[in-house]
């Protein structure tokens with residue numbers, strides 16, 4: 073699927089997608105997602121034949137940003153989605169849609185303490201048991217920056 | 230799946246088997262907990278983290294330039310390919326110019342590194358299956374690559390050769406002569422590997438039809454690299470999102486037919502031949518000029534996220550960096566290929582014989598400290 | 603950390619045990635047999651197949667074509683700790699790995715030796731950083747180390763030198779077994 077086509081289809085399906093400048097940011101489409109849209113979004117992507125590239129998070133104020141990236145085997149089309157973590161600290165899992173997300177979600181829980189509700193086995197993956205609440209990649213007080221300062225502000229739904 | 234034993238004895242017959250973290254066929258420090266039914270592995274639970282070296286945390290605590298050595302220590306078999314992704318990312322974000330000669334040298338060294346990585350991968354894989362001879366040949370060939378790379382990078386394994394704006398040292402005539410000699414030698418050795426391994430009846434019987442990955446599974450798990458191409462999908466970042474100067478070379482993407490362990494092995498073998506083609510073309514077309522444009526003293530990047538994807542030896546490698554306007558990264562996420570390639574293991578190997586599980590896992594060509602980062 | 607206490611306990615147990623028993627028992631009470639035994643031990647070290655990270659590849663290279671550690675009698679890599687007398691710690695030891703590493707060491711029969719290969723095993727190497735939360739800064743906090751081989755990674759030749767040093771430590775002499783000199787004319791590995 074061409075990236076321009078993907079933008080149109082994504083918008084038709086109700087997601088806020090915009091084309092991105094690939095030579096500058098390295099992905100073709102950005103999507104600003106609400107926390108409740110993650111599962112329909114993943115289902116849509118799977119039905120269109122996208123594969124999961126990675127899932128991670130960035131710690132910033134006011135909320136942790138979850139980063140989802142998907143790409144396609146047949147055409148250069150890399151979709152980059154950003155989700156603001158709601159106050160509850162939990163988002164829906166996509167590990168039953170994209171099984172590959174299972175480990176990424178467990179890793180994100182290890183490093184950031186994000187809870188993926190509905191995940192079947194959210195136990196530490198990388199860290200040892202005694203460190204399971206260490207959350208090493210969370211920023212220390214004072215080092216945390218606001219979304220505007222790190223340039224992720226416009227992508228919040 | 231219901232095994233024979235289960236029919237007779239019921240599910241209570243199962244027992245847990247621990248494999249690793251010190252096990253010769255897990256290629257490092259992977260641990261797998263298996264629920265066995267006789268010889269069959271019914272549930273598989275990989276346990277990661279034995280090689281977690283905090284690369285992402287370290288990136289946040291040092292200037293952009295200070296992370297170069299780390300890139301070579303994640304996937305130590307394909308260190309140059311990992312550096313390539315990182316400098317590519319910094320260049321994309323800072324808009325730094327790279328001289329043409331440097332780009333060609335990058336391609337040459339990266340492809341040499343890919344060959345050396347595949348040689349270890351193949352050698353170790355065949356060793357897992359019980360054949361000791363091929364790995365000796367593979368390491369012999371690999372040492373020639375290491376000689377060449379050592380002469381220009383100063384290191385045998387964990388290269389730190391690429392910088393923003395070029396490479397640290399120009400290649401000389403000796404390197405070019407050696408590289409051409411290596412191409413000839415490797416081409417003459419490939420038929421030998423075919424006779425020794427690919428046509429070996431025992432090898433065929435152990436790998437054909439084992440661990441089949443199809444397109445749907447690949448998409449759900451994000452499998453990339455030779456493992457994906459073994460399933461007949463010609464996805465290669467060098468072609469689909471060309472970076473550096475890869476779009477100027479003529480090469481094919483080898484693909485397999487059935488997606489089994491054997492196809493993944495064959496794809497790696499053919500990729501060696503394709504890499505030789507790329508190196509040959511790059512050596513022929515090597516332009517003159519400087520290899521490094523001295524950048525400004527301190528690298529400072531603007532705020533914002535940026536992604537850069539390259540094809541590492543084991544699949545697509547992405548660096549996603551969030552800058553905050555200072556000289557250190559705010560967040561660096563590294564998407565490593567082996568991580569996604571290993572994750573289908575529980576589904577892939579369910580109900581397999583233990584010895585077949587080793588076959589299937591070996592064909593994924595894993596580097597564990599890369600998975601754990 | 604629990605592992606540090608475990609090591610202290612191990613050292614205590616070892617010092618209480620009869621050291622001649624651990625080192626070979628009655629054989630050692632005769633100087634000549636003791637010397638013969640030591641020369642034999644020094645010349646047939648059996649390392650454990652135990653790769654932790656990057657350095658493991660150089661350890662593999664040391665056993666393969668070209669470098670060929672077999673020349674010094676240390677090429678019989680065994681996959682089980684119970685059959686080994688040399689543990690080469692080749693790479694980074696993490697918190698999660700530490701208990702497993704100690705178990706491996708404790709499983710090895712006496713007499714046993716340890717080589718710490720690479721800066722990571724010696725001191726944490728490149729990962730000894732301020733906000734280190736997962737890497738053990740030096741394997742000698744967990745198990746006793748006989749020889750340190752620095753480098754990141756050390757060249758295979760350096761590992762061989764480490765093994766020669768270990769032989770010296772065991773038998774008291776650098777080449778306990780007379781080495782054959784190579785003729786000058788022999789070209790070992792021509793480089794094009």
Ligand code: SF4
Pocket residue numbers: 302387655656657658692693694719720721722723727728753754755756
């Ligand atoms: S010392 Fe260097 S090469 Fe060896 S394991 Fe550590 S980082 Fe890797």
